[in-house]
């Protein structure tokens with residue numbers, strides 16, 4: 001085994017370092033508090049650096065909606081839930097709520113088209129950070145769902161003993177990129193089972209209160225005896241007998257599985273994260289790496305979660321193919337997973353991780369014709385980032401008469417339905433471009449108007465709003481938009497061109 005007590009892991013080369021934390025078990029380390037502090041300080045701005053595009057994709061949303069629907073079908077078919085019964089869907093660490101939005105859209109559609117339309121799905125979005133939940137509360141989709149009494153929001157630490165809402169029936173727990181940043185323990189098996197203790201140092205001149213302290217930490221590991229009364233003893237003994245090297249236990253995740261078990265006889269826990277899924281992937285030569293992206297994350301031992309769930313009498317479906325940083329495990333209890341298994345099987349070859357890989361490929365090799373562009377949009381479930389990759393080709397296709405208006409209007413409708421505002425890029429502007437190319441002037445005016453509302457100093461938005469409004473025949477409003485466009489950038493050629501239409505009049 002190559003664990004050493006002096007090897008700094010991911011340490012920037014600072015000359016002098018001081019000890020922030022003497023070696024202690026990984027789960028009680030300051031690492032996790034520092035991580036929480038980072039998210040509290042950054043709020044939704046965290047996603048400028050924390051990766052989320054696979055978990056928050058329409059694709060992942062659809063998969064998880066179908067899994068929940070399968071679970072509900074099984075509950076009803078097996079007499080565990082009435083046709084007007086209630087299921088609580090508790091999302092842990094829901095971030096901005098974008099994943100929940102995609103799940104809820106798909107799930108509501110699935111229920112509405114089935115004989116289970118009266119099932120009451122209660123969605124509870126939780127996160128450590130109130131500011132993240134606020135982003136979700138403002139979404140038109142969730143505003144309406146809250147009015148209908150279907151969604152609640154709770155600022156809540158998932159390591160707390162109490163769950164944030166009363167549980168009085170079947171529960172679905174969703175954990176997307178969540179157990180990778182909360183307490184985890186580390187062990188090694190060489191000549192028997194040992195625990196790994198982690199120490200942390202920081203540069204001598206670093207501010208220990210800095211929300212970005214995680215960028216500056218270095219860690220080192222000690223090999224220590226396993227403490228008496230350690231949790232998850234059967235799992236540890238199983239690994240002691242079957243692996244060699246170092247491994248982690250996601251103790252916050254395992255504790256959650258136990259907590260749900262104590263609260264309800266019927267549950268579904270879906271975990272989407274990166275980490276070992278098979279026994280032969282569990283152990284490594286070196287301690288697990290700590291990835292840094294503003295916050296920190298560690299691979300989640302997905303195998304251990306599935307194993308523990310089976311140990312306590314549940315069924316675990318693990319796992320799908322390796323993909324772009326995301327694997328999914330599906331753990332049910334208290335129900336025979338029949339429809340759930342079928343839902344799982346439908347996605348066996350095209351899981352969210354695979355979607356991420358395809359998306360990476362498409363991003364580095366943008367579509368070159370209308371057919372490829374429309375395929376890519378379909379592949380990404382018409383989410384706005386897909387429009388960003390395809391808008392140029394589609395606009396050219398419209399102008400060349402290679403695509404009909406109904407197809408483009410269908411695209412716009414679908415992209416609009418998947419938009420979760422504010423999108424990281426100006427999707428309204430690109431929707432306006434397509435509407436303008438179709439010569440649907442009112443629609444173009446609508447989108448460019450929204451773009452100018454969202455980006456009130458954007459000359460291109462005002463320029464295009466002026467052009468679309470001009471085409472609508474509302475010359476006074478068009479003129480004032482053109483004045484705005486030129487005011488924000490007096491040298492912009494497009495703005496000056498549109499402005500000149502009015503000079504000439």
Ligand SMILES: C[S@@+](CC[C@H](N)C(=O)[O-])C[C@H]1O[C@@H](n2cnc3c(N)ncnc32)[C@H](O)[C@@H]1O
Pocket residue numbers: 035036039040050051052055056092093094095096099126127128129132156157158159175176177178181182
């Ligand atoms: C990597 S993000 C994942 C967000 C979202 N699930 C996704 O897939 O994009 C981690 C989230 O965990 C939240 N978080 C961190 N520590 C937490 C804790 N102890 N309890 C609840 N949420 C926590 C953060 O605020 C952040 O929203």
